[in-house]
Amino acid sequence: MTPTTERLSGTLPARITRYPFPFPRDAYRYTANVQPAPNFEATAAGGWGDVVVEVDEHYLAELEERERILEADPDRSITLPHMKAAAWDAVLYSLQAFADARPDVARLTIDGDRVRWENDLLELAIEFVVGDESTLPLDPLTWLGTQIQEDVCLLDQRDGHLWLDAGLVTFAADWSLVFDIGMSFLEFHGPVPRVHEAGIMPAAEQFLMRLTPEQAYRRTNWTLTIDRRMDVSTEQYDVWGKDRRLLTLEEVGERVHLRCEVQHLVRLPVSGAVMFYIRSSMLPMNEVLLVPEWAQRARAVIAELPEDMADYKGIARYRHLVVQWLDEQLDDADPAAAAAA
Amino acid sequence: MSAPATRMVAVAGIEEPTDEVRTLRLVSATGEPLSPFAPGSNIEVHCGERRNAYSLIGDPRDTSHYAISVLRVAGGAGGSRFLHDDVRRGDLLTISPPKSAFAPPAAARHHLLIAAGIGVTPFLSYARAFARTGASYELHYVHRARQDPHAGLLGLPMQAVRRYVGRESLAASLPEVLDGARMGTHLSVCGPPAMIDETLTLARDRGWPAHRLHSERFVGVDAPPGEPFTARLARSGQTIDVPTGVSLLDAVLSAGIDLPHLCRQGVCGECKVGVLGGTPLHHDLHLSASQRAAGDAVMACVSRCDGDGLELDL
Amino acid sequence: MTAAATATAREPVGTSRLHTSEPRWPTEQPALDETARHQLVVAGPSTAAQASASAWITAAQAAGTTCAVVPADPGALTAALHLATTGTRVAVAGDEVTIARAFAASLAGGLVATEVRAHLTDPEGPRPVRCVHCKSITDTTEPVDGVCDCSQCQRPLLIFPHYSRYLGAYLGFRVDAEELPA
Numbered sequence: 001m002t003p004t005t006e007r008l009s010g011t012l013p014a015r016i017t018r019y020p021f022p023f024p025r026d027a028y029r030y031t032a033n034v035q036p037a038p039n040f041e042a043t044a045a046g047g048w049g050d051v052v053v054e055v056d057e058h059y060l061a062e063l064e065e066r067e068r069i070l071e072a073d074p075d076r077s078i079t080l081p082h083m084k085a086a087a088w089d090a091v092l093y094s095l096q097a098f099a100d101a102r103p104d105v106a107r108l109t110i111d112g113d114r115v116r117w118e119n120d121l122l123e124l125a126i127e128f129v130v131g132d133e134s135t136l137p138l139d140p141l142t143w144l145g146t147q148i149q150e151d152v153c154l155l156d157q158r159d160g161h162l163w164l165d166a167g168l169v170t171f172a173a174d175w176s177l178v179f180d181i182g183m184s185f186l187e188f189h190g191p192v193p194r195v196h197e198a199g200i201m202p203a204a205e206q207f208l209m210r211l212t213p214e215q216a217y218r219r220t221n222w223t224l225t226i227d228r229r230m231d232v233s234t235e236q237y238d239v240w241g242k243d244r245r246l247l248t249l250e251e252v253g254e255r256v257h258l259r260c261e262v263q264h265l266v267r268l269p270v271s272g273a274v275m276f277y278i279r280s281s282m283l284p285m286n287e288v289l290l291v292p293e294w295a296q297r298a299r300a301v302i303a304e305l306p307e308d309m310a311d312y313k314g315i316a317r318y319r320h321l322v323v324q325w326l327d328e329q330l331d332d333a334d335p336a337a338a339a340a341a
Numbered sequence: 342m343s344a345p346a347t348r349m350v351a352v353a354g355i356e357e358p359t360d361e362v363r364t365l366r367l368v369s370a371t372g373e374p375l376s377p378f379a380p381g382s383n384i385e386v387h388c389g390e391r392r393n394a395y396s397l398i399g400d401p402r403d404t405s406h407y408a409i410s411v412l413r414v415a416g417g418a419g420g421s422r423f424l425h426d427d428v429r430r431g432d433l434l435t436i437s438p439p440k441s442a443f444a445p446p447a448a449a450r451h452h453l454l455i456a457a458g459i460g461v462t463p464f465l466s467y468a469r470a471f472a473r474t475g476a477s478y479e480l481h482y483v484h485r486a487r488q489d490p491h492a493g494l495l496g497l498p499m500q501a502v503r504r505y506v507g508r509e510s511l512a513a514s515l516p517e518v519l520d521g522a523r524m525g526t527h528l529s530v531c532g533p534p535a536m537i538d539e540t541l542t543l544a545r546d547r548g549w550p551a552h553r554l555h556s557e558r559f560v561g562v563d564a565p566p567g568e569p570f571t572a573r574l575a576r577s578g579q580t581i582d583v584p585t586g587v588s589l590l591d592a593v594l595s596a597g598i599d600l601p602h603l604c605r606q607g608v609c610g611e612c613k614v615g616v617l618g619g620t621p622l623h624h625d626l627h628l629s630a631s632q633r634a635a636g637d638a639v640m641a642c643v644s645r646c647d648g649d650g651l652e653l654d655l
Numbered sequence: 656m657t658a659a660a661t662a663t664a665r666e667p668v669g670t671s672r673l674h675t676s677e678p679r680w681p682t683e684q685p686a687l688d689e690t691a692r693h694q695l696v697v698a699g700p701s702t703a704a705q706a707s708a709s710a711w712i713t714a715a716q717a718a719g720t721t722c723a724v725v726p727a728d729p730g731a732l733t734a735a736l737h738l739a740t741t742g743t744r745v746a747v748a749g750d751e752v753t754i755a756r757a758f759a760a761s762l763a764g765g766l767v768a769t770e771v772r773a774h775l776t777d778p779e780g781p782r783p784v785r786c787v788h789c790k791s792i793t794d795t796t797e798p799v800d801g802v803c804d805c806s807q808c809q810r811p812l813l814i815f816p817h818y819s820r821y822l823g824a825y826l827g828f829r830v831d832a833e834e835l836p837a
Contacts, residue, residue, distance in 0.1 A: 182821030525765025548692025548742025
């Protein structure tokens with residue numbers, strides 16, 4: 001670590017020091033950027049990635065937000081009938097990952113089919129029987145969503161492909177679970193530009209089909225979101241879409257958030273399903289700016305992004321404001337540039 | 342994926358339902374719990390020089406022990422005789438972690454299971470998993486006339502079992518069984534190769550498409566670690582030996598050369614290296630067929646060499 | 656997704672983007688699956704669809720495959736599949752709506768995609784669009800990348816080149832979402 005980094009780590013809150021800053025270089029293209037997980041990755045402000053299920057300061061707020069979203073639209077959680085075993089697998093894997101990450105607040109005890117789960121953050125202690133849905137207050141996947149901040153997708157592997165046959169997705173970034181349910185991996189990635197010509201998706205699918213329970217992997221994806229709006233699903237596009245037009249330069253620092261998705265990829269042991277966690281972490285530009293290396297890199301990436309990718313990510317209409325704002329802030333912060341001006 | 346580590350188990354119980362079949366109960370010898378597994382998984386048991394694969398017949402979610410059932414192979418020189426004659430309660434064995442080789446198709450509306458003899462073993466873990474999920478299934482189980490060495494195995498929570506004595510008896514019923522299977526049924530067969538072939542051929546003849554047909558095939562150990570070769574680095578002039586079992590990436594990194602890398606699985610493309618001479622063995626998922634044929638680049642993490650050496654643009 | 660794409664003209668369905676989820680139903684009649692034991696044939700109301708179904712039935716009879724004709728009504732196909740056994744295939748001829756509904760009913764009935772053959776006899780006919788906001792399906796003759804009004808909630812929908820065989824519809828979402836008043 002550089003002296004600067006040490007100073008920053010000492011003063012910045014965990015939401016910044018543990019932020020999974022997603023840009024390894026000054027330009028971004030889609031790649032199959034997978035790596036073994038968990039694995040700590042140092043950033044300019046600290047680091048992240050040493051746990052698979054991460055609990056942060058937004059834990060209670062995000063779980064409440066998820067409950068509200070599901071109440072308004074139960075289709076955000078879907079388990080096709082043949083994915084019940086996968087849903088139970090996901091519950092057991094996730095609770096164990098939670099307990100491993102936060103032994104100070106969570107404990108999992110398994111005795112045959114009987115499971116005891118204690119989660120001090122929710123003041124919850126519950127016993128349930130694996131395979132018996134009547135022992136949980138909700139179906140397994142929806143219930144799992146009351147315990148972890150991650151969204152979850154479960155893919156069945158058959159006929160040489162992976163199929164999106166179950167999911168709990170309340171924090172979708174511009175897609176719709178209920179529309180994509182039942183699609184193959186290649187189908188539900190259909191709208192993503194560039195990746196098909198490059199052959200990335202078939203390679204990624206092949207990689208996922210070779211996953212074994214012994215080793216999890218992860219990748220990151222990113223976009224920008226206006227306001228700390230977790231639910232930017234296609235369903236809600238007519239609610240949030242206009243913000244892209246209405247955003248002003250003065251609002252960038254507070255309203256525009258860098259949204260990083262950490263996706264963990266896990267082969268579940270009994271069902272054989274592939275599980276995707278999608279964990280969305282948002283940081284307002286004001287706070288990105290507190291780490292000068294991040295601000296400069298984000299500026300470079302957002303400015304350089306080809307138009308079709310910017311369009312797909314939904315930032316084509318306002319990214320020039322973000323770049324302009326970052327330029328102004330970085331100039332102000334740079335004494336040499338200020339003197340020159 | 343890299344080959345998972347082996348682990349030590351202790352033989353906690355031995356049952357001999359017949360003279361020919363031995364069921365071993367294996368528990369962790371290290372205190373670390375065993376992993377849950379997919380129904381139909383097998384483990385490799387190290388029997389001296391040999392490694393034999395056996396289906397796990399217990400509950401896939403029960404991590405307190407594994408159970409395998411071993412048929413004595415008459416006149417066999419290998420593992421089955423070792424496990425029958427030499428292994429005692431309390432002995433330690435080395436096993437590989439469970440490998441999912443014959444998992445039930447989750448999307449099946451109904452599972453039609455057909456087993457002959459010891460081929461019933463993978464279906465014992467299916468039955469335990471199906472009992473938990475409520476999946477619909479039926480088992481047709483055939484054994485030889487007058488003797489059923491595996492009868493003891495069927496004392497498990499196995500419903501909807503129809504038993505046949507002799508292959509002809511099953512063969513006479515199969516057309517009706519296949520024709521009557523409701524839409525969405527998948528067929529899984531386990532037994533001697535000839536029996537599998539006959540069953541699958543009959544199913545195809547009755548209009549069953551290939552994706553509804555599944556049969557047990559034992560998969561061997563992971564891909565061999567590869568032949569040794571030499572990498573000549575054109576830019577630095579170095580020559581690096583890549584021994585068997587060591588990746589080109591690791592050999593290059595050990596030589597102090599910084600090569601970007603990420604996934605170590607031949608998928609991300611980060612460790613792509615230009616090839617100036619020699620014939621690559623690619624093994625990766627990143628390059629297209631035409632790029633692979635061009636042979637001018639390899640993924641250092643998985644690619645090797647067909648011959649003694651590669652000249653690299655490093 | 657932006658409204659900018661709306662106005663761009665595009666090639667007929669199935670000839671352009673190679674890797675999306677868009678269906679490319681053949682406009683030439685595909686042969687029946689010879690390995691089937693039983694065949695269910697679904698035909699839309701058009702003359703072309705009926706002719707296609709007749710040709711399939713003739714071919715099935717010549718091959719000695721038993722064959723049943725099912726009305727182009729998803730309920731009828733669902734009922735037929737409830738009684739069907741493995742070894743059965745579905746062949747459907749008609750416009751995109753007929754194909755989409757028969758395909759979705761087939762998947763729901765336990766078939767997989769390769770057990771269904773489709774013949775798009777009426778490429779100018781309607782296509783189904785699912786409103787992502789209210790979840791109802793509207794049949795429209797507007798092209799993909801065009802705009803239609805949701806028959807349920809009346810929102811103007813961009814017909815997006817993203818298709819679900821499982822639901823039997825294209826994705827539709829509010830085309831002017833970003834232009835709505837503050």
